[in-house]
Amino acid sequence: xxxxxxxxxxxxxxxxxxxxxxxxxxxxxxxxxxxxxxxxxxxxxxxxxxxxxxxxxxxxxxxxxxxxxxxxxxxxxxxxxxxxxxxxxxxxxxxxxxxxxxxxxxxxxxxxxxxxxxxxxxxxxxxxxxxxxxxxxxxxxxxxxxxxxxxxxxxxxxxxxxxxxxxxxxxxxxxxxxxxxxxxxx
Numbered sequence: 001x002x003x004x005x006x007x008x009x010x011x012x013x014x015x016x017x018x019x020x021x022x023x024x025x026x027x028x029x030x031x032x033x034x035x036x037x038x039x040x041x042x043x044x045x046x047x048x049x050x051x052x053x054x055x056x057x058x059x060x061x062x063x064x065x066x067x068x069x070x071x072x073x074x075x076x077x078x079x080x081x082x083x084x085x086x087x088x089x090x091x092x093x094x095x096x097x098x099x100x101x102x103x104x105x106x107x108x109x110x111x112x113x114x115x116x117x118x119x120x121x122x123x124x125x126x127x128x129x130x131x132x133x134x135x136x137x138x139x140x141x142x143x144x145x146x147x148x149x150x151x152x153x154x155x156x157x158x159x160x161x162x163x164x165x166x167x168x169x170x171x172x173x174x175x176x177x178x179x180x181x182x183x184x185x186x
Contacts, residue, residue, distance in 0.1 A: 024059075026070065031162060033064025038172055047100050048139040052179065061174030067108065067162035071118075072182060074155055079186065085152035089186040093124065093145045095161055096179040099131035099138035104166035105175040106130050111182070113147055114156040122150045130166065131175075142179075157182055 024037055039057050043049045050058070059068070075081060083089075091113065099105040107129045113121040124145040131138050159182055163175035 024068070027068040028070065029066075029068050030160065031065045031067035033066055034062025034164065034174075035171055036062060037066050037068060037162075040172070040176075047176065048098060048137075050096070050140055050178065055178055058176045058178035060172040060176045061105070061162055061164050062172055063165050063168045063170060063174065065162065065164050066174065067160055069158060069160035071114075072157040072159070074157065074184065079184065081155070083186060084154050087186055088148070088150060088152065088154070089184050091147040091150075091154075091157065092181075092183045092185065093147075093159070094179065094181045095143050095177060096140050097129070097143070097161075097163075097175050097177050098140040099133065099136070099175060100173055101133050101138055103169060103173040104130060104132040104134075104138075105173070106163040106166060107161070107175045107177070108163050109143060109161045110158070111145065111160070112158040113150055113154050114158060115153040116155045118156060121153055122147055128163070132166070 024039070029037060037059055039059055042056050042058060074084060093111045095109055097107040110123065110125045112123045115121055124147065126143060129141075159180065161177055161180065165174040167173065
């Protein structure tokens with residue numbers, strides 16, 4: 001059986017799909033620089049269409065660093081602690097990001113498996129990505145990772161992503177993010 005804690009353009013908590021800017025309320029805005037986070041409709045200005053027509057919104061960043069995070073409480077989501085400890089199910093993470101065609105951006109992602117005291121068990125933090133319209137088509141790109149064999153104690157998953165634009169233009173010219181998901185195979 002696969003139980004999913006899934007995000008479609010917003011909250012990573014299962015069963016809640018995001019379709020409007022109010023849904024930033026599901027996120028902790030850890031950095032909210034420049035003109036701050038906002039949501040926009042697909043297809044975006046000066047950009048590319050997304051490969052999944054069911055996703056109609058994305059989050060965009062500004063000219064200073066914007067980061068947002070959710071901490072998923074697996075016990076509150078109905079997972080049994082004994083099953084988590086014994087099975088150590090695979091935790092699959094996916095995120096999509098792109099840049100506008102007229103302005104580059106920086107994208108960052110950190111996903112952390114945490115124990116009951118919010119201590120780090122394992123972390124996935126790929127190098128930050130810079131997209132430059134002069135050398136990249138800036139289309140939607142996927143990043144994914146699967147955690148396995150991480151040991152007992154998993155109780156929380158922290159998912160944080162964001163970035164900014166590279167030209168420091170006022171407005172929302174930074175990285176666009178959508179289609180974020182965390183699934184736990186149990």
